[in-house]
Amino acid sequence: MPEGTLCNRQPVTTKEQLDALLADKTGKIYYEEMQHLEVDTEKLAETLQATCKSRLRTWLEICAHCGLCADSCFFYLANGKDPTQVPAYKIQSTLGEIVRKNGQVDNAHMRYCMDVAWGKCTCCNRCGTFCPYGIDMGVMFSYLRGLCFSQGFVPWELKIGSGMHRIFRAQMDVTPEDFVETCEWMCEEQQDEWPGLEIPVDKVGADILYTCNAREPKHYPEDIAEAAILFHIAGEDWTVPSEGWDQTSLTMFAGDWEGARLQVEGIYKAIERLKPKRVLGTECGHAHRATVIEGPYWVGREDGRPPVPYLHYTEWVAEALRTGKLKIDPAKRIKEPVTLQDSCNYIRNYGLKEVTREIISYIVEPGYFVEMEPCKEYNFCCGGGGGLNGIGIYRQWRNIGFKVKRDQIKATGAKLVIAPCHNCWDAIRDMEEIYELGIRWSFLKPLLLKMVIIPEHLKPKEEAEEEEE
Amino acid sequence: MYQFITGPLLWLTFIIFFGGLAFRVVWYIRGLDWRLDRVAYRAYPALGLKGALSSIIHWLIPYGSHGWRAKPLYTLVFFIFHAGLVVVPLFLAGHAVLLDERWGISWWPTISMALADTLTIGVMVTAVIILVRRLVLPEVRILTTFYDIFLILVSVAPFVTGFLVVHQVRDYTFWLYAHILSGELLLVLIPFTKLFHVVGFFLSRGQIGMDFGIKRAWKSRKGFAW
Ligand code: HEM
Ligand code: SF4
Ligand code: SF4
Ligand code: SF4
Numbered sequence: 204m205p206e207g208t209l210c211n212r213q214p215v216t217t218k219e220q221l222d223a224l225l226a227d228k229t230g231k232i233y234y235e236e237m238q239h240l241e242v243d244t245e246k247l248a249e250t251l252q253a254t255c256k257s258r259l260r261t262w263l264e265i266c267a268h269c270g271l272c273a274d275s276c277f278f279y280l281a282n283g284k285d286p287t288q289v290p291a292y293k294i295q296s297t298l299g300e301i302v303r304k305n306g307q308v309d310n311a312h313m314r315y316c317m318d319v320a321w322g323k324c325t326c327c328n329r330c331g332t333f334c335p336y337g338i339d340m341g342v343m344f345s346y347l348r349g350l351c352f353s354q355g356f357v358p359w360e361l362k363i364g365s366g367m368h369r370i371f372r373a374q375m376d377v378t379p380e381d382f383v384e385t386c387e388w389m390c391e392e393q394q395d396e397w398p399g400l401e402i403p404v405d406k407v408g409a410d411i412l413y414t415c416n417a418r419e420p421k422h423y424p425e426d427i428a429e430a431a432i433l434f435h436i437a438g439e440d441w442t443v444p445s446e447g448w449d450q451t452s453l454t455m456f457a458g459d460w461e462g463a464r465l466q467v468e469g470i471y472k473a474i475e476r477l478k479p480k481r482v483l484g485t486e487c488g489h490a491h492r493a494t495v496i497e498g499p500y501w502v503g504r505e506d507g508r509p510p511v512p513y514l515h516y517t518e519w520v521a522e523a524l525r526t527g528k529l530k531i532d533p534a535k536r537i538k539e540p541v542t543l544q545d546s547c548n549y550i551r552n553y554g555l556k557e558v559t560r561e562i563i564s565y566i567v568e569p570g571y572f573v574e575m576e577p578c579k580e581y582n583f584c585c586g587g588g589g590g591l592n593g594i595g596i597y598r599q600w601r602n603i604g605f606k607v608k609r610d611q612i613k614a615t616g617a618k619l620v621i622a623p624c625h626n627c628w629d630a631i632r633d634m635e636e637i638y639e640l641g642i643r644w645s646f647l648k649p650l651l652l653k654m655v656i657i658p659e660h661l662k663p664k665e666e667a668e669e670e671e672e
Numbered sequence: 673m674y675q676f677i678t679g680p681l682l683w684l685t686f687i688i689f690f691g692g693l694a695f696r697v698v699w700y701i702r703g704l705d706w707r708l709d710r711v712a713y714r715a716y717p718a719l720g721l722k723g724a725l726s727s728i729i730h731w732l733i734p735y736g737s738h739g740w741r742a743k744p745l746y747t748l749v750f751f752i753f754h755a756g757l758v759v760v761p762l763f764l765a766g767h768a769v770l771l772d773e774r775w776g777i778s779w780w781p782t783i784s785m786a787l788a789d790t791l792t793i794g795v796m797v798t799a800v801i802i803l804v805r806r807l808v809l810p811e812v813r814i815l816t817t818f819y820d821i822f823l824i825l826v827s828v829a830p831f832v833t834g835f836l837v838v839h840q841v842r843d844y845t846f847w848l849y850a851h852i853l854s855g856e857l858l859l860v861l862i863p864f865t866k867l868f869h870v871v872g873f874f875l876s877r878g879q880i881g882m883d884f885g886i887k888r889a890w891k892s893r894k895g896f897a898w
Binding site: 257264265271275279289332337506507552553554556557580 | 699700703704709712716727731740742809810812816817869873875877880889
């Protein structure tokens with residue numbers, strides 16, 4: 204069988220295809236079909252010719268085979284220093300092989316590539332910072348994912364995720380109508396406590412355009428409410444787009460280059476349409492990477508930057524605290540040992556380490572913040588990045604990988620982990636479920652809401668009176 | 673024989689060496705693609721240059737980067753090995769004599785014989801350590817093939833033979849010829865093997881430095897902390 208009905212080289216672009224995939228629970232038939240999926244070696248060779256240029260080829264070729272990258276990878280450490288988890292070995296035995304054979308590889312090799320590219324690498328890019336030549340295996344694995352995707356060798360969940368983006372311009376089946384309704388609903392629900400709270404939709408020329416992660420409207424609508432309340436307190440002139448509101452990119456995780464471009468184009472179109480001064484994304488690492496760091500290149504912006512300044516949520520929080528738009532009640536600061544999960548996506552790969560520490564200096568009582576070791580740009584991945592959190596067949600591998608982050612957190616002695624990234628947040632939640640450290644974990648928004656000083660005029664009438672008594 | 677291997681053959685070696693390196697450097701730089709690499713090389717020349725220099729310099733200095741500091745012993749071995757590899761052939765008094773005789777370059781700086789000997793012994797000792805490490809540590813062993821061992825041997829051969837020549841063991845002529853030929857073999861192989869890193873190191877480190885300077889660490893005040 205050259206191609207399966209579910210597992211094939213075509214991306215999902217229609218609702219029917221998507222439903223068929225979803226009906227195949229856990230991808231049973233999908234993975235069976237994959238066993239027989241033919242590799243289109245000609246197309247693979249063409250793709251290599253067009254996209255595998257001197258940087259990647261030189262990386263693969265000059266690798267000294269020195270093994271200095273071994274200890275940098277949390278998978279290697281968590282698996283008892285298994286040599287097959289050495290980043291250089293992983294990439295040489297997968298992409299290296301494809302390039303050396305100029306695409307003449309078989310089905311078994313492509314399935315092995317898939318296992319390694321998604322199940323043994325989260326594209327955290329830590330190894331690249333330890334290689335003397337700066338050979339970045341994370342970059343190469345995300346390239347390999349693109350090759351795998353184009354040949355149909357992609358985990359079931361990510362084939363679906365890519366389809367969701369292509370159909371809904373969101374990682375989940377949330378339509379623009381659903382999104383706007385959720386915003387309205389959240390707003391109404393908060394009116395008792397926050398009279399006058401608004402979530403302006405499609406306002407032109409606002410100071411801030413806010414984009415989020417589709418999980419928020421779908422599963423955690425309170426997050427949108429919290430964002431709205433914080434903007435309300437800070438007195439920001441802000442809005443959300445009815446279209447182009449989902450900043451995430453399972454397409455990026457899937458290696459669906461075309462789909463990733465379409466997703467970012469949708470957001471940039473909203474920017475063009477609504478002309479905000481700045482855009483602000485939610486507390487998500489990979490969404491920031493997709494839309495702000497890599498996205499400009501996908502859509503072909505030669506300056507490598509989004510059309511207007513595009514902040515990560517932590518940048519806005521730090522600014523609001525610095526300028527006094529948000530004021531913290533010193534009595535309510537965090538007074539227990541607390542640590543911070545540095546997201547690879549916007550710390551190692553964007554440089555926001557100072558901004559996040561600045562936030563900590565406002566919200567944690569001096570003396571209670573404990574850094575993980577290592578931290579900042581050298582922090583380890585939480586263990587669930589690169590889409591791994593969502594992939595069923597690699598669940599056990601992921602859970603083993605968690606051990607490194609588990610031990611890092613344990614060593615801090617902190618019972619609270621601040622995790623301003625959806626993926627990290629999920630990973631730490633799952634880690635707690637498995638390893639029972641007795642920790643709590645939180646985004647910034649709920650923490651801020653517990654300690655921010657609410658200006659008198661924003662309080663509901665009765666409550667304001669009660670407090671005066 | 674001597675005339676041939678230090679005459680036409682040497683010229684051929686230099687042509688292949690410099691020509692090969694030049695070709696690869698041009699091929700590398702021309703193959704950089706701002707969109708595929710996702711680095712806006714042209715848009716931020718200042719950030720790019722700063723990033724590239726910072727990346728190269730931190731990694732050229734012993735213990736100058738997080739990576740080198742993470743492996744203190746290996747770093748020591750590595751720098752002793754490379755100090756000899758780079759300094760001895762370029763600044764050996766015996767080589768300078770040839771430069772003067774052949775091309776009349778008389779201003780070329782040289783090092784003392786004692787230093788040359790020390791560095792050469794350093795190369796030979798560290799080469800053994802590197803070889804043993806390759807075979808003993810599982811994480812290096814899994815990456816090692818005959819190719820790697822072969823290249824270490826080729827890299828060290830001119831040093832071993834040169835050492836024997838200078839110290840006048842028996843068979844002077846044999847070792848001299850072996851020295852010259854192994855040196856020529858090394859030079860010919862450099863552009864076409866992983867030894868291309870002699871130049872490739874600077875290209876590759878420069879590129880990743882630009883990546884971090886322009887894109888991946890541009891929000892950090894001091895750039896990426898290598
Ligand atoms: C300025 C010039 C050079 C720089 C910056 C440089 C840098 C490096 C780096 C970063 C590595 C990888 C780390 C390692 O394997 O230890 C390496 C390995 C190596 N280099 Fe160089 N190198 C230079 C010149 C040379 C020269 C001239 C030779 C020999 C002719 C050489 C031979 C080797 C060998 C054989 C290895 C592999 C060691 C092993 O097998 O583990 N290098 N070099
Ligand atoms: S550290 Fe770099 S050169 Fe050494 S094995 Fe790893 S990728 Fe190759
Ligand atoms: S990118 Fe991260 S997970 Fe992937 S090989 Fe490198 S260190 Fe390991
Ligand atoms: S989930 Fe978090 S820690 Fe893991 S790769 Fe993504 S940003 Fe990094």
